[in-house]
Amino acid sequence: MKVDLVVALAGNANVGKSSIFNQLTGLGQIIGNWPGKTVEKAEGVLLHHGKHIKIIDLPGIYSLSTYSQEEIVSREYIALEHPDVVVNVVDATSLERNLFFTLQLLEMGTPLVIALNLVDVAKKKGITINEIKLQRLLNAPVVPTIATKGIGVHEIVDAAIEQAAKRSSASKSTIRYGPEIETRIEKLERVLTGVNIGYPLRWTAIKLLEGDSDIVNKVGEKHPDVIVAANILAGEISEIHKEPCSTVISSERYAVAARIVKEVQTFKESEKPSMGELFDELSMHSVWGYVLMFTTMLSILMFMSFFGGWLSEIVRNLFESVNPHMTGFLPDLLWNGGVVGFYATLSVALGFILPFYLILGVLEDSGYLPKIAYLMDRPCHTIGLHGKACIPLLLAFGCNVPACVGCRIMETKRDRFIAIFLSTLVPCSARTVVILGLVGAYVGVQWALLLYIIDFILIFLIGRILNRFLPGKSVGIIMEMPPYRLPSGKVVVKQAWNRFKPFLMTALPLIILGSIIIEAMRITEILYLVSNALSPITVVWLGLPAFTGFLFIFGILRKEAALVLLMTAAGTVDIRSAMSPVQMIVFALVIMIYVPCVATIAALVRETGWKKAGLITLTEVGLAIFIGGIAFRLLNVFM
Amino acid sequence: MPQEHIEEYLEAIYDIAGREGTAKTTEIAERLKNAPASVTEVFQRMKQKGLVRYESHKGVSLTGKGYKAAIKMKRKHRLLEVFLDKMLHLPSDKVHEQACKMEHTLTDETETALCKTLKGPTECPHGSPIPPCNLEVKNCQECFSEQNLTLEKRDKDIIAITALKHGEKAKIVFVRGGGGVMQRLCDLGLTNGTTISLLREAPMNGPVEICVRGCKLVIGRGIAEKIFVQKT
Numbered sequence: 001m002k003v004d005l006v007v008a009l010a011g012n013a014n015v016g017k018s019s020i021f022n023q024l025t026g027l028g029q030i031i032g033n034w035p036g037k038t039v040e041k042a043e044g045v046l047l048h049h050g051k052h053i054k055i056i057d058l059p060g061i062y063s064l065s066t067y068s069q070e071e072i073v074s075r076e077y078i079a080l081e082h083p084d085v086v087v088n089v090v091d092a093t094s095l096e097r098n099l100f101f102t103l104q105l106l107e108m109g110t111p112l113v114i115a116l117n118l119v120d121v122a123k124k125k126g127i128t129i130n131e132i133k134l135q136r137l138l139n140a141p142v143v144p145t146i147a148t149k150g151i152g153v154h155e156i157v158d159a160a161i162e163q164a165a166k167r168s169s170a171s172k173s174t175i176r177y178g179p180e181i182e183t184r185i186e187k188l189e190r191v192l193t194g195v196n197i198g199y200p201l202r203w204t205a206i207k208l209l210e211g212d213s214d215i216v217n218k219v220g221e222k223h224p225d226v227i228v229a230a231n232i233l234a235g236e237i238s239e240i241h242k243e244p245c246s247t248v249i250s251s252e253r254y255a256v257a258a259r260i261v262k263e264v265q266t267f268k269e270s271e272k273p274s275m276g277e278l279f280d281e282l283s284m285h286s287v288w289g290y291v292l293m294f295t296t297m298l299s300i301l302m303f304m305s306f307f308g309g310w311l312s313e314i315v316r317n318l319f320e321s322v323n324p325h326m327t328g329f330l331p332d333l334l335w336n337g338g339v340v341g342f343y344a345t346l347s348v349a350l351g352f353i354l355p356f357y358l359i360l361g362v363l364e365d366s367g368y369l370p371k372i373a374y375l376m377d378r379p380c381h382t383i384g385l386h387g388k389a390c391i392p393l394l395l396a397f398g399c400n401v402p403a404c405v406g407c408r409i410m411e412t413k414r415d416r417f418i419a420i421f422l423s424t425l426v427p428c429s430a431r432t433v434v435i436l437g438l439v440g441a442y443v444g445v446q447w448a449l450l451l452y453i454i455d456f457i458l459i460f461l462i463g464r465i466l467n468r469f470l471p472g473k474s475v476g477i478i479m480e481m482p483p484y485r486l487p488s489g490k491v492v493v494k495q496a497w498n499r500f501k502p503f504l505m506t507a508l509p510l511i512i513l514g515s516i517i518i519e520a521m522r523i524t525e526i527l528y529l530v531s532n533a534l535s536p537i538t539v540v541w542l543g544l545p546a547f548t549g550f551l552f553i554f555g556i557l558r559k560e561a562a563l564v565l566l567m568t569a570a571g572t573v574d575i576r577s578a579m580s581p582v583q584m585i586v587f588a589l590v591i592m593i594y595v596p597c598v599a600t601i602a603a604l605v606r607e608t609g610w611k612k613a614g615l616i617t618l619t620e621v622g623l624a625i626f627i628g629g630i631a632f633r634l635l636n637v638f639m
Numbered sequence: 640m641p642q643e644h645i646e647e648y649l650e651a652i653y654d655i656a657g658r659e660g661t662a663k664t665t666e667i668a669e670r671l672k673n674a675p676a677s678v679t680e681v682f683q684r685m686k687q688k689g690l691v692r693y694e695s696h697k698g699v700s701l702t703g704k705g706y707k708a709a710i711k712m713k714r715k716h717r718l719l720e721v722f723l724d725k726m727l728h729l730p731s732d733k734v735h736e737q738a739c740k741m742e743h744t745l746t747d748e749t750e751t752a753l754c755k756t757l758k759g760p761t762e763c764p765h766g767s768p769i770p771p772c773n774l775e776v777k778n779c780q781e782c783f784s785e786q787n788l789t790l791e792k793r794d795k796d797i798i799a800i801t802a803l804k805h806g807e808k809a810k811i812v813f814v815r816g817g818g819g820v821m822q823r824l825c826d827l828g829l830t831n832g833t834t835i836s837l838l839r840e841a842p843m844n845g846p847v848e849i850c851v852r853g854c855k856l857v858i859g860r861g862i863a864e865k866i867f868v869q870k871t
Contacts, residue, residue, distance in 0.1 A: 097853070247821070247825045251830040254828060254852075284839055374841060377857070378860075476859030480827075480855065480857075481855035
């Protein structure tokens, strides 16, 4: 398809870029109320008045002097890929901080459209912004928007098309520094003529003065003399200001931003604290904050356990009532393999996975996740991380794959590795299915809870060990705190569906196929050959029935499959007749720890490389077998 | 009474009572292994010098002057500890005792030189924070980069943002440390001279939440302790 225009959405974290993207493209980028959701760029195409417009959603970025990995993605894109227009999404409730980045974009000379988002929230806070004045001061069109309601989003595209048309006459940067800095920028620009690294000249000069390590490396490779010149000039500036050159430039930019805000913004402070602020007070309280957090987590788990068990039961009874009870090879294969596989999957999907995604959506959209990061920052230090790591760790309860990718919000390689490793140990919704659907339903909720506690202890211990032996130190948290907002039902449902769809598309067929294969293997007795080969581990060490061996192998594909196929492999829907309570607990325990699923391993390889992915996988296999065997022996004493 | 003696007392009061708290006579006596009677006598003399507030039934607390003197000693002590540990590689259980003896003879000039040589350490080998210097600098880089820097003493009472009370406002005067973290703080609007307010802090030395330029930011304790402000 021919693309007429490329428009990139850029701006600070959590200002509504992905919301605008979703509104324009109809795609389902994950959105929510916390900084750092989008860590990779996303693309979509919009047909607008007969024009094909490619929209790029970029991760949040506070400054072009990047700090974490996802910011680098944005900067590289804006600086090197030259989108036709950059739509700078700006949070109207914190204009000054947002303009700091806008000024940097102007400096780069990118054709710019400003989307002044969250104007409704700003209005409620008593903030009014004179858009026309802002437009004049920035020399770029300003479009007020309310992204969540789709207000103003198409006007952005109109403005972008218009801006792209007069690209040639793109105005020169409006930000001027003090004369002592300007003369040095000019000097360096002269030195830089002939040096082309793909970035605009003035911007490169400023970045070199700031000592931006990335740009210094890029230029220094071929032109070390330029770096020497830049260092001398930067030294002169810091001599004058008694501050490093980079902070001098940042301070000047902020001074300009503050000046603009003063001119365009009026602010009437409301006297009584808003509901959100009162809830802030409670949810971040030194005592009640923690009480609220633990109660929330526990009630989610309890709800899932009871609701999931109840719904699974209904689905099962529904299908059992129409069981034709035929015998023979083919009917057996189709019913026990295909149909049982289908409804067992359906029951876990509707009972556990979908409800969890709905709850997760509410947590994300309300803005509660950053509060958890705040509350848990101190405890996280004991495992060598800071509070931000809690966010991917919580997402991992849904699925480990986005959690591993989400760990890019961690600033250092070391923090990222620890967070990724620990994420793969968090019981995802598939493992929750096994824990609650097997142990919770047949042995007792308290035992399911115990499994969770064991898992959390394990995560804590592994974290401690990694923290002890990995060189380096966590840098500490620096995170923006978004205000609370009422979750939108539409967004939550849509988001849950977007997460649930891949499950239906890939897991369901896979599990049905697996069921049929296992049923065929059971009838032809091949299953026993495979299972017997693994019996030294499964039967002798873990004390499990022999047929579980094959499930562990299949469970690598999909962990919830282990439970569904358990019914097929045991040859009965009533698992109680095939396994003792102790065996169920040990089985669930091993499934919980033994290996990340294939999709997670793939994500691990992508995020950390083969070596570390292999290390994580093997460690977890070893741990699962070891802990499973110990648990079997201990439980036999008590039960 | 020797100066050295008073300095030991200042440190002891600071250790027990901190900036604004009160220490009991018995606590100080126990810590310094002196008889309560002689401790009281020293308190009286310190009171005359304007270093402490003292009432026999309430206990002793530091005045502004006393606090400044106390953190000055703490700074010297902890810098010396780092020096003995990092440069001379003395066993870590010995450094405290040795630093205790050396701190009283250390001139301010040597203190600054020591801080430069050690590249502005922020913690002693035991993990306690080293108070910032009282020179007119905006950050440590400035101090390291210049060869023969003659800096004026600043006459401001600067504290880390973690020492602010909830809801209190203050102006940033000095950010310690360097590299990426400092640049990031700057990019988020924490430039020198900016007014911030402390909103809340998490228990057990957890992170702080501050308000800067209309945005709320959560900052880890380790970083927050390096941002110094002056109350407005």
